[in-house]
Amino acid sequence: QNRARLLIACPDQLGIVAAVTSFLYEQGANIVESSQYSTDPQGGTFFLRIEFDCPDMTAKKAEMEKEFAKIAETFEMKWRLSLHNDLKKMAIFVSKEEHCLLELLWEWEAGELLADIAFVISNHEHMRESVEALGIPYYYIPVTKEGKDEAERKQIALLKEHKVDTIVLARYMQILSPAFVAEFPFQIINIHHSFLPAFIGARPYEQAYRRGVKLIGATSHYVTDDLDEGPIIEQDVARVDHRYHPEDLKRVGRIIEKTVLARALKWHLEDRVIIHENKTIVFS
Amino acid sequence: QNRARLLIACPDQLGIVAAVTSFLYEQGANIVESSQYSTDPQGGTFFLRIEFDCPDMTAKKAEMEKEFAKIAETFEMKWRLSLHNDLKKMAIFVSKEEHCLLELLWEWEAGELLADIAFVISNHEHMRESVEALGIPYYYIPVTKEGKDEAERKQIALLKEHKVDTIVLARYMQILSPAFVAEFPFQIINIHHSFLPAFIGARPYEQAYRRGVKLIGATSHYVTDDLDEGPIIEQDVARVDHRYHPEDLKRVGRIIEKTVLARALKWHLEDRVIIHENKTIVFS
Amino acid sequence: QNRARLLIACPDQLGIVAAVTSFLYEQGANIVESSQYSTDPQGGTFFLRIEFDCPDMTAKKAEMEKEFAKIAETFEMKWRLSLHNDLKKMAIFVSKEEHCLLELLWEWEAGELLADIAFVISNHEHMRESVEALGIPYYYIPVTKEGKDEAERKQIALLKEHKVDTIVLARYMQILSPAFVAEFPFQIINIHHSFLPAFIGARPYEQAYRRGVKLIGATSHYVTDDLDEGPIIEQDVARVDHRYHPEDLKRVGRIIEKTVLARALKWHLEDRVIIHENKTIVFS
Amino acid sequence: QNRARLLIACPDQLGIVAAVTSFLYEQGANIVESSQYSTDPQGGTFFLRIEFDCPDMTAKKAEMEKEFAKIAETFEMKWRLSLHNDLKKMAIFVSKEEHCLLELLWEWEAGELLADIAFVISNHEHMRESVEALGIPYYYIPVTKEGKDEAERKQIALLKEHKVDTIVLARYMQILSPAFVAEFPFQIINIHHSFLPAFIGARPYEQAYRRGVKLIGATSHYVTDDLDEGPIIEQDVARVDHRYHPEDLKRVGRIIEKTVLARALKWHLEDRVIIHENKTIVFS
Structure with missing residues (x-):
């Protein structure tokens, strides 16, 4: 299957969702579910869970992780990308x-x-x-x-x-x-x-x-x-x-x-x- | 109105409900709601709440209480009879x-x-x-x-x-x-x-x-x-x-x-x- | 076990509960649960379910049914007595x-x-x-x-x-x-x-x-x-x-x-x- | 107050969330709540509700609407931007x-x-x-x-x-x-x-x-x-x-x-x- 999910936690700041969703768009992913929560927009922690479909997801995963690591570094993210089928x-x-x-x-x-x-x-x-x-x-x-x-x-x-x-x-x-x-x-x-x-x-x-x-x-x-x-x-x-x-x-x-x-x-x-x-x- | 309620608590034993309901029957009362609970049939406490309609209830109350006191004594009851309209x-x-x-x-x-x-x-x-x-x-x-x-x-x-x-x-x-x-x-x-x-x-x-x-x-x-x-x-x-x-x-x-x-x-x-x-x- | 239950439906009228509970008392039964409901005290149908414990219940059942039939007739009851263990x-x-x-x-x-x-x-x-x-x-x-x-x-x-x-x-x-x-x-x-x-x-x-x-x-x-x-x-x-x-x-x-x-x-x-x-x- | 919300409905396709959130980021907005739903990722309708804080929101609203109209056109969006205080x-x-x-x-x-x-x-x-x-x-x-x-x-x-x-x-x-x-x-x-x-x-x-x-x-x-x-x-x-x-x-x-x-x-x-x-x- 081509479904995967991305979990993110990082200090809240402007531009996180824009950066993540733009990345997924460039990868050809279609977001099927997205949930977010911030403990406090000023200095709190931001949490994001995105479930998406992406062609050839299994094959692409390693490359996608490598690419995403750059964004993650900018925003000091703790994150994890996992395939829906990896039980x-x-x-x-x-x-x-x-x-x-x-x-x-x-x-x-x-x-x-x-x-x-x-x-x-x-x-x-x-x-x-x-x-x-x-x-x-x-x-x-x-x-x-x-x-x-x-x-x-x-x-x-x-x-x-x-x-x-x-x-x-x-x-x-x-x-x-x-x-x-x-x-x-x-x-x-x-x-x-x-x-x-x-x-x-x-x-x-x-x-x-x-x-x-x-x-x-x-x-x-x-x-x-x-x-x-x-x-x-x-x-x-x-x-x-x-x-x-x-x-x-x-x-x-x-x-x-x-x-x-x-x-x-x-x-x-x-x-x-x-x-x-x-x-x-x-x-x- | 002719509605009243009788509340009873006493040591559980045989014959309580029979005695109380027979008394009410003799008084011409119609039981409209009855609830009971025993903490333990052997040596526990028995609780009874009966709501009933009785002709001329208000006039009869004092007399009824006097009569019921005899039954109450037999069973060592704590009890209270009250009119529905006594708020x-x-x-x-x-x-x-x-x-x-x-x-x-x-x-x-x-x-x-x-x-x-x-x-x-x-x-x-x-x-x-x-x-x-x-x-x-x-x-x-x-x-x-x-x-x-x-x-x-x-x-x-x-x-x-x-x-x-x-x-x-x-x-x-x-x-x-x-x-x-x-x-x-x-x-x-x-x-x-x-x-x-x-x-x-x-x-x-x-x-x-x-x-x-x-x-x-x-x-x-x-x-x-x-x-x-x-x-x-x-x-x-x-x-x-x-x-x-x-x-x-x-x-x-x-x-x-x-x-x-x-x-x-x-x-x-x-x-x-x-x-x-x-x-x-x-x-x- | 000595537990049984009695189910009754009959035209509502004065004295039903008194008659039934007096009968059970005479049989030596202890009522453990009693529920009743009347569709209408005036001319409605009265329903009663009593769960009770009685010594030697199994042996006594036939005799008890025979005795109760008399009361049942008086009040035009449909009724059933069943043992808790008769599944x-x-x-x-x-x-x-x-x-x-x-x-x-x-x-x-x-x-x-x-x-x-x-x-x-x-x-x-x-x-x-x-x-x-x-x-x-x-x-x-x-x-x-x-x-x-x-x-x-x-x-x-x-x-x-x-x-x-x-x-x-x-x-x-x-x-x-x-x-x-x-x-x-x-x-x-x-x-x-x-x-x-x-x-x-x-x-x-x-x-x-x-x-x-x-x-x-x-x-x-x-x-x-x-x-x-x-x-x-x-x-x-x-x-x-x-x-x-x-x-x-x-x-x-x-x-x-x-x-x-x-x-x-x-x-x-x-x-x-x-x-x-x-x-x-x-x-x- | 500086809180506002953006409601969007449009044909589902890749890139919607990325486009909208990038736009909000450029405007200096901080997303405080975001909800989305798609009736079907293939040819369905996509719905998005974003609540955000933005400095000088009241003053900026007209300009923001004008800017957003371009994105809306691209994605064939029906949309509405409203201030939290516009009751x-x-x-x-x-x-x-x-x-x-x-x-x-x-x-x-x-x-x-x-x-x-x-x-x-x-x-x-x-x-x-x-x-x-x-x-x-x-x-x-x-x-x-x-x-x-x-x-x-x-x-x-x-x-x-x-x-x-x-x-x-x-x-x-x-x-x-x-x-x-x-x-x-x-x-x-x-x-x-x-x-x-x-x-x-x-x-x-x-x-x-x-x-x-x-x-x-x-x-x-x-x-x-x-x-x-x-x-x-x-x-x-x-x-x-x-x-x-x-x-x-x-x-x-x-x-x-x-x-x-x-x-x-x-x-x-x-x-x-x-x-x-x-x-x-x-x-x-």
């Missing part, structure tokens, strides 16, 4: 609860999630059959208190070996070590089962039950060292009432969790999410 | 922001909020005209750091004098003293401009902006001594994105605040809200 | 699109849908493996223009043989004949891929695209002879905008369809849906 | 129901609706006081069956005299004649009290009640000769259930109506709505 390499981590994994696999099969799934890692065995049935390798890596370092070493080895760049924690109930997180900065996406920052930490549905909230939610965010404090990609809620016990909240929550995670992941895979100062800009 | 006596407190007050006044005029509005109290003068135009007294009671006690004394005197039983803080930006709150236990309804328990305390929209949430909310709750920790009556949210600055969040938030407050207040006025262990049961 | 017998019909079927299977496995799935019928072969993997029989019954009668005969035979009482059309793209529908009155639940009554008939997403709506929806309803005109059980919507082509509407719609169908089905399976004059009363 | 001239039509009018007035006072309100026209007298209190002229123009032509002549005269370019039907219950509509093509915004295209025509809440829908909605659209068939700007819904009689649906509906109308109008006033083939593109 991200993804690994999914899962524990006992399977609803998020199943949703991702279903949407992946339906062509909604454009990614190359390298493998699934779990600290339980029970999802092996469903995963392998789709031709996806399944690694069972149990995690014990003493064996956590060893487990993470195995995980990292697999991730490196397969050149994974996107790790999805689809209700993976183990906390990753700072060392692990540092290996994959802003490449790990988690689904937290609450409307963050409400109910940070463990057992959020029990917390929600005790506080008596009238809506429960889920939050998909990038994982950073601060637990549940990473940049939020997407959130959603559902209505509950006094009759819902923690088990009911969990049941309703599962629907929100899987929907929110799939939506956030889709945006990530299409390079629609930009991280800026612990927040996200989502060009959805 | 609650309400006072509204407001500061600078007027959207919540205006919404309440509009819904009150439209017949949606069945209450007897005794007066509006404000620490600002600017809403006097709009309020008095509706024939509602407006008291300007400025609040300074040193004069807060004095201001609260004036407020309490007015509230007592008018036998007010429902106080609505419609974006009243002064924190009430524990002494004030103690005078009106579970009779004060506040609208907090966040999805509690997220963003407790001051300037929640600024907090929301910094955290980068994708939904903002509002919470209506009873006021207790713990700031923003009282029983939640109602909550709702609206979607926002990275382009919203704090001012935009406030603008969107106003719509949610006024809607949530009006909904919560309506339920309170119709005796649909029962407080139990810092949570609410809402028979909506 | 409905369900068949799922599906065509090419698999998202609804997969959602139902997943929720069924997770214990959310309490039903006894007799089999899946499809006019396509491709879902056989997923269905049989769960131990559920899969019948491939192709439907051609000429062979439709024959296909329906086969379907009806299977449904009768397995005593199926609930048929779910999980995006089954064949229109059932009036004869088929007549065999299973108000036992067939469909998911229509629009917010009915908007976009009745074929290709609703294309219709929605042409009209330029800003929300799309899905509707789960009982199937009657009037296409898309049966009693609505549940509906929901999602936001779209001018950028959505019919394919995008379908993609977003799939999430709503499967969620709405699962919700409606759950209520049906728990006897929470009562049909009255082409509308539903849902005691959710 | 639209708006008239509001209202009948008995006041909730929409009050919402618009409140949001206008709060600075949310940037328009110059020329006057309010009503076929009833009762809102005169509230409107005139804000310094807005109020014209009472009764409409009888025979006097409808005469009434419309008066209305049109007032609208022309005040150079009104935006007419809001805030629950105005008279159907405008084709002649009236023809005078103000795509300048009349209506709020219809249903989720169009469901329940076209009169008494939509009664229709919704009879059909037994589980959500009710409201739709804001441009008025064309085909009743309720004009381009939709915005829609929203709220949940209802079997207990809602038509009066309850109306009550809930009022909240949606006023919210949806205010949202749609705001977008219109900020030139965020583009009409294309009986649909709208909303750059919100």
